[in-house]
Amino acid sequence: TGRPSYRIASIPADGIGPEVIEAGITVLKKLASTLDAFDLDFTSFDWGSDRYKREGKYLPDDGLETLKKYDAILFGAVGAPDVPDHISLWQLRLAICQPLQQYANVRPTKVFRGTKSPLSNCRKGELDWVIVRENSEGEYAGHGGRSHVGQPWEVSTEVSIFTRHGVERLMRFAYQLAKSRPRKHITVVTKSNAQRNGMVMWDEIASIVAKDFPDVTSDKMLVDAMTTRMVLKPETLDTIVATNLHADILSDLAAALAGSIGIAPTSNLDPTRENPSMFEPIHGSAFDITGKGIANPVATFWTACEMLTWLGQKEAADTLLSIVEDVCESGVMTQDLGGSATTIEVTNAVCNEISRQL
Ligand code: NAI
Numbered sequence: 001t002g003r004p005s006y007r008i009a010s011i012p013a014d015g016i017g018p019e020v021i022e023a024g025i026t027v028l029k030k031l032a033s034t035l036d037a038f039d040l041d042f043t044s045f046d047w048g049s050d051r052y053k054r055e056g057k058y059l060p061d062d063g064l065e066t067l068k069k070y071d072a073i074l075f076g077a078v079g080a081p082d083v084p085d086h087i088s089l090w091q092l093r094l095a096i097c098q099p100l101q102q103y104a105n106v107r108p109t110k111v112f113r114g115t116k117s118p119l120s121n122c123r124k125g126e127l128d129w130v131i132v133r134e135n136s137e138g139e140y141a142g143h144g145g146r147s148h149v150g151q152p153w154e155v156s157t158e159v160s161i162f163t164r165h166g167v168e169r170l171m172r173f174a175y176q177l178a179k180s181r182p183r184k185h186i187t188v189v190t191k192s193n194a195q196r197n198g199m200v201m202w203d204e205i206a207s208i209v210a211k212d213f214p215d216v217t218s219d220k221m222l223v224d225a226m227t228t229r230m231v232l233k234p235e236t237l238d239t240i241v242a243t244n245l246h247a248d249i250l251s252d253l254a255a256a257l258a259g260s261i262g263i264a265p266t267s268n269l270d271p272t273r274e275n276p277s278m279f280e281p282i283h284g285s286a287f288d289i290t291g292k293g294i295a296n297p298v299a300t301f302w303t304a305c306e307m308l309t310w311l312g313q314k315e316a317a318d319t320l321l322s323i324v325e326d327v328c329e330s331g332v333m334t335q336d337l338g339g340s341a342t343t344i345e346v347t348n349a350v351c352n353e354i355s356r357q358l
């Protein structure tokens, strides 16, 4: 058997996206050359808001076909101050996730060694969650419209789409993930009291799928009550599954409770592996700090670890994540984590630690 080699499409896109993706690629190349066990080959695509403003398109016509030739996609962030957010999001990120059927969005959160949760009641190891977000339909299916635009009698609809197929495949994925974690516990989040159609179906499907996972314990939460449980009893949670909108909100809260949005990764997975999966930091393009050299690259480093795990290099991924935590613990952190290091200083510290430890 030959030495594994992975082709990665990188789409740095906007704002701090290029800054953190460059840091991520630097660290990944350093890891691969030091371990000398697999190869990573990166191709960068300039699909972002500048291209949109120049050519009227984020994604070229053959963009999806191009991406399908890669083993994985490493994405930065999209969004520019002078482009409406619904255009950038729908024409780039969702234009990739939805057709490539990356239906499971996975968002792990934990408090890194050397960093602190803003929760004073949270002891070491107590906040260690993974949120599974439905990533292909639900509230973000794009169904709806506007009539009589601008008139006092304007009407707009935003229709959530929940299909049995879509909910069941996601639920199976989430239970499988819960089963693979030590706690084997899942919390199914809905709003099935007020949203009495799609959310009730969601609950029903969860209880059907649960029967196939007898060793996984589950409980149910309404999304509003879930926010208080995350803050007040973080230790009672492990794997969390929720809809596209609910999990979008809960995962930003989770990232903040773990210390900063600057550390959290997200994976957009096609669990069938028919299409490449896409890996990105949770944060956006952060115009307020773009170009200052202070963006936290740790979210992209953790994202790189998630990508390596998906590609079959779990050992290398675990090693890298532990090195990133060592660097945080040594105090080399950006401002959002209470430190004073720059993006490049954190990146260099991780590269030096790779050389030292491996
Ligand atoms: P944001 O995540 O870009 O920024 C929120 C706050 O967190 C800002 O104060 C920012 O400075 C800080 N922050 C974010 N990432 C950081 C990092 N790595 N290190 C240090 N601080 C960091 O969210 P915001 O401001 O709501 O959105 C800005 C743009 O990004 C918008 O156009 C939005 O649509 C887009 N966006 C794109 C996403 C994506 O591409 N997946 C996700 C979220 C937002």
Ligand code: MG
Pocket (backbone or CB within 6 Å): 248, 249, 252
């Ligand atoms: Mg979000």
